[in-house]
């Protein structure tokens with residue numbers, strides 16, 4: 001097996017977590033996923049509301065979801081939308097440049113050039129196979145909850161990704177799934193009062209896959225922090 005080594009400290013987990021987009025088929029023990037979720041749910045939340053709900057898919061259930069949503073992606077492209085707005089309606093700087101950079105850095109690694117729409121579409125489609133990860137998660141939230149609960153949700157998601165690193169696993173959070181809530185809903189029996197937040201691929205990294213060599217940039221400390229004395 002070709003595994004990424006386990007993180008021994010929190011800072012190592014933080015610094016080795018990356019969104020990976022190619023996984024080995026090696027199965028992940030269900031007991032490990034359960035342990036990660038129990039620990040991740042120690043995340044703080046306003047008045048301890050714990051707004052997270054997670055659907056863990058492996059085996060046939062995972063395949064059914066992947067097939068259904070990949071099919072929807074192929075046939076209902078024009079109808080896709082999310083019930084919640086993750087990205088701004090109108091892009092502006094500096095966010096648009098950062099978004100473009102990460103996209104083109106990934107496509108460059110994959111040998112996809114500007115204008116190759118079919119290839120970019122096929123790469124996007126890999127989201128709906130959880131990038132071949134054996135564990136897929138769909139996260140949902142009660143539709144009547146507010147912004148604060150979405151903030152809490154992010155902490156829960158980050159905990160999962162860091163705990164994954166501690167266990168030699170890698171992950172990719174995936175907003176892409178939220179666009180296909182209509183196709184997802186019947187497959188996982190998602191109640192009408194829940195909305196899809198995002199998905200997540202979890203598994204062992206394929207360290208030989210070129211797309212997994214992507215290291216994303218970060219703004220320098222001075223670019224986002226102001227120290228007032």
Ligand SMILES: Cc1cc2nc3c(=O)[nH]c(=O)nc-3n(C[C@H](O)[C@H](O)[C@H](O)COP(=O)(O)O)c2cc1C
Pocket residue numbers: 017018019020021102127172173174175176177198216
């Ligand atoms: C909530 C959330 C949703 C994301 N959705 C997707 C997605 O649908 N597909 C994908 O390939 N990457 C997705 N990403 C990964 C981001 O592109 C990635 O976090 C960013 O480029 C920084 O790279 P890093 O995670 O490797 O540090 C998502 C990240 C977050 C936090």
